Amino acid sequence: MSSERALSTTEPLLRARDLVASRGARRVLDGAALELHEGERLVVLGENGAGKSTLLMALLGLLPGVAGEVEIFGRPCRTEADFAPNRGPVGLLFQDPDDQLFCATVAEDAAFGPLNRGATPEAAARAAHAALGALGIARLADRPPHALSGGEKRLAALAGVLAMRPRVLLLDEPTASLEAGATTRVLEALLGTGLPLVVATHDPACDAALGTRRLRLADGRCREA
């Protein structure tokens, strides 16, 4: 599988070039480019509406009509068939957990990804509970997602991503609209994964805690910040 391919030490995990995407008449991405290497936690800064979410979704081929080059684990991805096997090895945490949590219980939702990757129901349940345990929210397993607090929802959504054992995480405003305590818990959980990250945020606390390198997305392009 493409995601299992061994990489040379210099080859980036993710590489995007010349990304162009429009929302209505406006060009949200206009030649955006980025690279993520092993051990990096790349923070993408930008105003509201700068195109950060669009950029993350474009990296996983989730938006129609995006032009440009994307390479994941050294393999060019152009078609849905190229991107599909990378959804899991590259985990995406959505900005609004309500977009992601759609099952009847938290545990069921966390098992959704592993089942999509062909796991047996038992193995998926094990992966789900392991992810919930790792984030310290095993007690939420049988709760319905809509009854959770904002911070709990964010962690439950993250568990759904981690249950797929990703090698890279893409995080869309992981601390947006969380109070200080919940922000700390989410940031600790993300650091605790030890995974390379691309984090889109405009939260200084998130940037300071996670970033090893920074890009600023403005006018559809990424510049070193």
Added chain:
Amino acid sequence: MIASGRIAAGVALHPRGRLAAAVLASVGIAVTSHRLALALLLLAALGACACAIVQGALAAGTALGRVAAVNGFVALTALTLPFAWTAAGPVLDPSGVELAWLVVLRANAVVLACTALLAGFDAATLARAAAGLRAPDKLCRLLFLIARYLDLLGAERARIERAMRARGFVPRSDRRTVEAYGKLVAALLAGAVARAERVERAMRARGFGRAVPAAPVREAKAREWAWAGGTACVLAAAWAYAGVG
């Protein structure tokens, strides 16, 4: 007449007149049970649709799509209604055949008439038109909010589905896909209830009362009534021709 080539002009009419004509046509067609009269009404409605398409007020694809959707259901009725089930198996029953004809003609005539008369309507226009005809307030509110909610629900469904794909979901013709979509619909419904409450509060916070905002008043009232009257004339002519009251 509804087929008098005034559909494009009708776009400029107060929506109230067009809605009145559509309601009148639908009720008129529904109470007509003479096959020839129905066939004439169907032809008139077809003519109205053709006029609307020719004048650019209606997309041919939209009209065809609606007719196809309705006829999916109608076909089921038309194929089963003519048969009486006896001990010896299904037997063709003349009264069943007659009924099936009526269903086919009525359904298509109503769909075509409404498609032509309400060409270009969105939910908000429909709500304003209904308010203009003094329809019950609750119905108008419902229609008015549909415009907002359809959009919101559509966007929410797209976001959830994208998040599902981000976790490797690929729709297949299997039980798991059906289950996943079942949960998606349940999540949409649960979310919609909570959202409805939030939206209602937010709308009230901006001064939304119980009533649907009224449509701007127009001066060409006579033309509206002429239009609705034209529909009534077509109905009356069809009935008279067929000798049915």
